[in-house]
Amino acid sequence: MTNPILSFIKRFNTKPKSSSEDLILKFTLILLVLDGSTGWGLDIFMRIICVLMLAFNKYTANKFLWLLIAILLLFFNSLQFYNIDNHKILFVYWVLLLTAYMWTNKDIEYIRSNSKLLIGLVMFFAVFQKIINEFATPGFLHGCFLFDGRFMLITHFIIDTPYQELINNRNSTAILNLLPINNSSVTLTSASYMGSLLYAFQIFGLIFEGLVALLFLFSKKESIVKDIALIIFCIGTYFIFPVIGFSSILLILGIAQSKVKFRKYYIFTFILLQFIIVPWQELIFYFQNSL
Amino acid sequence: MTFFKIIDKYLICIVLVAVALIQIYHSQFDRLTPWKGGGFGMFSTNKRANVTAVGYTSDGDSLIINVIGSKFDVPISRNFLSSTKNFPKKEKLERLGALIVNSYLQPQKLEIPSNIDRASADLIKGNEKFYSTAFIPKYYQSDDIAKSEKAIKIDRVKITLYETDFFEDGLSYKKRYVDEIQIVKKVNKLK
Numbered sequence: 284m285t286n287p288i289l290s291f292i293k294r295f296n297t298k299p300k301s302s303s304e305d306l307i308l309k310f311t312l313i314l315l316v317l318d319g320s321t322g323w324g325l326d327i328f329m330r331i332i333c334v335l336m337l338a339f340n341k342y343t344a345n346k347f348l349w350l351l352i353a354i355l356l357l358f359f360n361s362l363q364f365y366n367i368d369n370h371k372i373l374f375v376y377w378v379l380l381l382t383a384y385m386w387t388n389k390d391i392e393y394i395r396s397n398s399k400l401l402i403g404l405v406m407f408f409a410v411f412q413k414i415i416n417e418f419a420t421p422g423f424l425h426g427c428f429l430f431d432g433r434f435m436l437i438t439h440f441i442i443d444t445p446y447q448e449l450i451n452n453r454n455s456t457a458i459l460n461l462l463p464i465n466n467s468s469v470t471l472t473s474a475s476y477m478g479s480l481l482y483a484f485q486i487f488g489l490i491f492e493g494l495v496a497l498l499f500l501f502s503k504k505e506s507i508v509k510d511i512a513l514i515i516f517c518i519g520t521y522f523i524f525p526v527i528g529f530s531s532i533l534l535i536l537g538i539a540q541s542k543v544k545f546r547k548y549y550i551f552t553f554i555l556l557q558f559i560i561v562p563w564q565e566l567i568f569y570f571q572n573s574l
Numbered sequence: 575m576t577f578f579k580i581i582d583k584y585l586i587c588i589v590l591v592a593v594a595l596i597q598i599y600h601s602q603f604d605r606l607t608p609w610k611g612g613g614f615g616m617f618s619t620n621k622r623a624n625v626t627a628v629g630y631t632s633d634g635d636s637l638i639i640n641v642i643g644s645k646f647d648v649p650i651s652r653n654f655l656s657s658t659k660n661f662p663k664k665e666k667l668e669r670l671g672a673l674i675v676n677s678y679l680q681p682q683k684l685e686i687p688s689n690i691d692r693a694s695a696d697l698i699k700g701n702e703k704f705y706s707t708a709f710i711p712k713y714y715q716s717d718d719i720a721k722s723e724k725a726i727k728i729d730r731v732k733i734t735l736y737e738t739d740f741f742e743d744g745l746s747y748k749k750r751y752v753d754e755i756q757i758v759k760k761v762n763k764l765k
Binding site: 401464473 | 583584585586587589590591593594598601602606608609610611612613614615616617618619620621624626627628638640653656657660661684685686687689690691693694697698705708732734736738739740741742744745746747748749750751
């Protein structure tokens with residue numbers, strides 16, 4: 284039973300046309316194994332296929348397996364389209380792009396130009412959505428840092444407010460969410476300079492994100508300014524907002540579109556950013572309170 | 575470059591733009607959150623859909639329902655609830671109401687926070703019994719177990735959709751009415 288299946292799959296084996304292609308495919312497989320799943324379907328089928336493609340070199344560029352991964356991603360992510368994060372949707376675009384590249388025998392330039400444009404478009408829409416959703420007015424980051432559990436400890440370190448008060452902020456918003464009273468509100472505890480500090484950070488982030496978008500949409504392929512800007516953006520953003528999947532896919536797109544000489548910096552940043560899953564905030568909080 | 579060559583070369587990017595534009599349309603003119611749906615609007619706003627529910631018993635009593643999702647003993651799945659909150663379409667809210675109205679509701683004490691606004695505090699004070707308890711939809715293996723935990727059933731439920739947001743001025747977290755629907759339990763005529 285397995286032999287006919289294996290011999291069928293083997294018929295689609297191809298050799299990567301260059302070391303660049305091999306590197307891009309392997310990094311994409313690593314990303315899919317580490318963070319590609321959005322549920323049991325992908326956990327079972329896709330992860331196993333990706334691990335086997337990494338383990339056995341001759342299958343890394345197998346056209347049939349890449350098509351299968353693309354179909355699995357498309358199917359399972361479509362089922363929960365309104366639940367999954369945007370970077371999971373970007374994974375689908377990226378895998379579809381690689382699959383199209385393999386099945387149509389396009390050259391590596393196809394991947395380079397598309398990955399540069401994908402980064403530019405993602406950053407452009409991120410900035411555009413912020414502008415139309417009144418991100419430029421004060422309050423977005425301050426709100427996040429006051430009632431989003433992922434950032435409350437950072438708030439505790441910056442303003443030195445007792446942690447219990449931040450917990451009360453969070454609990455009171457949770458209770459307000461239950462009450463059927465129009466125009467009801469709760470007043471949260473914070474320090475006034477926290478609002479100013481975070482607003483400055485918010486505006487700087489918006490401008491920098493816009494700069495990265497412009498550089499990737501309009502600069503030349505050979506420009507390393509855009510690459511430096513993207514790496515600074517990833518390091519500056521994702522250690523505070525720990526969305527490892529987004530940073531990883533941006534860096535893989537970065538690897539795919541950059542000059543060969545610059546790739547090592549992207550790879551180093553890719554490895555460095557894996558450390559964002561270390562619970563820094565909890566560790567600092569623990570040592571502060573246990574000493 | 576001809577039109578077909580551009581499509582051939584940049585098809586995936588064109589799909590990304592098309593999906594993002596549809597998402598922006600739905601998030602600006604419908605109820606889809608900018609955070610989801612392929613428009614890359616994550617971390618762009620604190621506005622969130624807030625679903626509240628009030629149940630009505632056959633005796634005419636009304637009660638607050640805590641709309642939560644769970645993998646285990648709550649008849650609302652987490653995936654369905656988060657998808658409903660991310661894009662609260664009428665059909666999803668109706669399905670949510672149907673899940674609530676057909677399940678048992680277990681009482682839990684509700685503690686009103688002291689930092690609530692004055693008008694709401696006065697309103698709550700005038701109806702302390704209603705605001706002292708929130709009911710959680712729950713599965714029970716038998717009616718006897720449900721009764722031992724003082725779980726009750728309702729005849730109809732009102733689902734109200736609010737929008738919550740944070741305002742820097744006054745550091746307030748506030749909710750605003752958007753829409754509401756009522757779901758009545760269907761009577762099983764075979765019984």
